[in-house]
Amino acid sequence: MKFIVSDTINFLSKTFPKIYSSLYLEYLKQYASTYSVNKTQLRALITLKNNGAISMTALCNKLNIEKxxxxxxxxxxxxxxYVTRERDISDRRKYLITITERGxxxxxxxxxxLKLSxxxxxxxxTEEDKKKYIGAVKTLEEIFDKYEQG
Structure with missing residues (x-):
């Protein structure tokens, strides 16, 4: 088990920053200035688009930033x-952030x-590498889905 944990940490620390940087971050930087938002604001808009209305705490966690x-x-x-902030009717102490049509x-x-890029x-x-890539993505998605469910 120690080897699996160690290999996982090594894989995450080496691979995900490379993937994030080469496939996402540079394009995020370029694109953000187009709409006068910063990288984190653009990430927030994408998160809201994908998740719908979300609490401030949940958005902090997804973006990994301080409240x-x-x-x-x-x-x-x-x-x-680009967003609206409204009180959560189920808990008046919380606010829900919702993306607007403009956002x-x-x-x-x-x-x-990003998809085009x-x-x-x-x-x-190569076709073989495409199959490996798709298989790896699907495998990771399945594993993380299982982890989130229980």
């Missing part, structure tokens, strides 16, 4: 008309352009 940073970021996104347009546009990179793979 104080999130508050000022949400204030800015609200001023720009949805930005997030959708980014995801569409990734397609350009992945099309260069």
């Amino acid at each position: 104080g940073s999130l508050t000022s970021m949400v204030d800015d996104l609200t001023k720009k008309g 949805e347009i930005i997030a959708s546009d980014f995801v569409d352009k 990734l397609e350009e990179r992945l099309i260069k793979l």
Whole structure:
């Protein structure tokens, strides 16, 4: 078991930063300036697009940022008309953040352009490497789905 844990940590620390940086981060930086948002704000819009209305705490966890940073970021996104913040009717102490139509347009546009960028990179793979890539992604997705369920 120690080897599996050690291999997992090594894999995550070496591989995911490479994937994140080469397939996502650079494009995120370029695209964010197009809509006068920063990288974290764009990540927040994408998270909201994919998850629907979400609490401040859950959004903090998904973005891996401090609540104080999130508050000022949400204030800015609200001023720009990209999100709304409303009290959670089931718990009046909490606020739910919801993406607006304007925010949805930005997030959708980014995801569409990211897809094209990734397609350009992945099309260069051999058929065998494409199959391996798809298999690896599906396997990781299945494992993480099982982990989240129980």
